[in-house]
Each structure stands twice: as C-alpha cells, then as structure tokens.
Amino acid sequence: MIARIVAELGPWNWFILGLLLLGLEIVAPGTVFLWFGVAAILVGTLALFTDLPWQVYLGLFLALSLVSLILGRRLMARLQTESGDPDLNKRGSRYIGREFVLAAPLQQGEGRLSIDDTVWRITGPDLPAGTHVRVERIDGARLVVAESATTKA
Numbered sequence: 001m002i003a004r005i006v007a008e009l010g011p012w013n014w015f016i017l018g019l020l021l022l023g024l025e026i027v028a029p030g031t032v033f034l035w036f037g038v039a040a041i042l043v044g045t046l047a048l049f050t051d052l053p054w055q056v057y058l059g060l061f062l063a064l065s066l067v068s069l070i071l072g073r074r075l076m077a078r079l080q081t082e083s084g085d086p087d088l089n090k091r092g093s094r095y096i097g098r099e100f101v102l103a104a105p106l107q108q109g110e111g112r113l114s115i116d117d118t119v120w121r122i123t124g125p126d127l128p129a130g131t132h133v134r135v136e137r138i139d140g141a142r143l144v145v146a147e148s149a150t151t152k153a
Contacts (some may be wrong), residue, residue, distance in 0.1 A: 011054065014057070035072045039064035092138040093118070097146045105129045106145070109129030 009016070021037030043061045100113055106127040113122045113133070124145040127133065133145040 011044050011047030013059070014040050014047055018044060020137075031072065031076055035068040039068050072101055082108070090138070091118075092135075092141075095120075095143060096137060097133045099132055100145075101132045102127060102129050102131045102133055106131075106133075113145070118127045134144065 001053065018040035021040060025031070025033040025037065039061055042064055043057050046060070047057055086107045095115060100115060102111065103114055104111060106122065106124055109123055111122050111124075113120045113127045120134075121142045122145050123139065123142050124133065124136075125147065127147055132148040134148040135143050136146050137144045
C-alpha cells in the first residue's frame with residue numbers, strides 16, 4: 001500500500017520529505033534537518049522536470065544534503081554574532097580588575113566584600129578594613145583579591 005502511494009506521488013515525495021524534515025527542524029532545532037529538507041526540496045524540483053531513476057535522485061539527495069549541510073554550517077558560523085552579555089552567568093567575572101574598599105578585615109585568607117547589592121566571599125592576604133583591594137580572578141564562587149596599588153602608594 002505504501003509503495004503504491006509512493007509510486008503515485010512521484011516527484012512530490014521529495015517535497016513531502018522536505019517539508020517533514022523542515023517540520024522536524026522546528027521540533028528538534030539544531031540546524032541539521034533544515035539542510036536535509038532544503039536538499040529534498042531541490043531534488044523534488046529537479047524530479048518535476050526530469051525523469052531519472054530513483055537511485056540517481058537518492059544519490060543527488062545525499063550529495064546535496066552533504067553540501068548544503070557544510071555550506072549552511074559555515075554560513076551560520078559567519079553570521080552568528082555574540083549578543084547580550086557573554087558573562088551573564090559568570091557574574092564575578094565582571095569585577096575582575098576593579099578596585100573596592102574592604103569594609104571588614106580579611107583574616108586568615110578569607111573575608112567578605114560588599115559589591116552593589118551582593119556580599120561576596122573573598123580570599124587573599126590578610127588585610128585590615130579600609131584597604132583598597134583589586135579583584136584578580138574568580139575561584140569558584142569566591143573572588144580572589146590582592147591589595148591594590150593605590151593603597152601601597
């Protein structure tokens with residue numbers, strides 16, 4: 001029964017396959033099925049105007065799928081721009097290099113530093129309250145600080 005339907009539809013099978021693959025791209029995004037769907041539609045367009053054996057169409061579909069996948073990936077990589085805040089989920093990274101004043105002393109290598117509306121756990125050398133510190137790096141959820149040059153001078 002399915003073979004009879006496929007035979008009756010002829011070149012339209014490729015359009016149906018292309019639309020199914022494009023629909024699958026919506027359900028499982030990743031820009032993979034998109035290129036296979038485009039290849040199927042191109043083969044269907046060719047099949048409307050030519051009468052070739054099905055093996056040729058299948059080979060053409062495989063070749064077009066591979067070419068469109070490679071070219072599409074390159075195009076998408078070239079067009080992809082980083083938008084928004086790349087450090088959105090790494091909040092502490094935006095403080096690296098900035099200087100702050102300790103409200104409480106840094107004792108035994110640990111302390112707390114209030115920045116904006118957040119209290120950060122910090123590590124670094126023992127320093128008294130009122131010392132200017134510079135954030136050097138992030139260590140997990142802690143900021144690693146060092147005495148800034150403005151305090152030393």
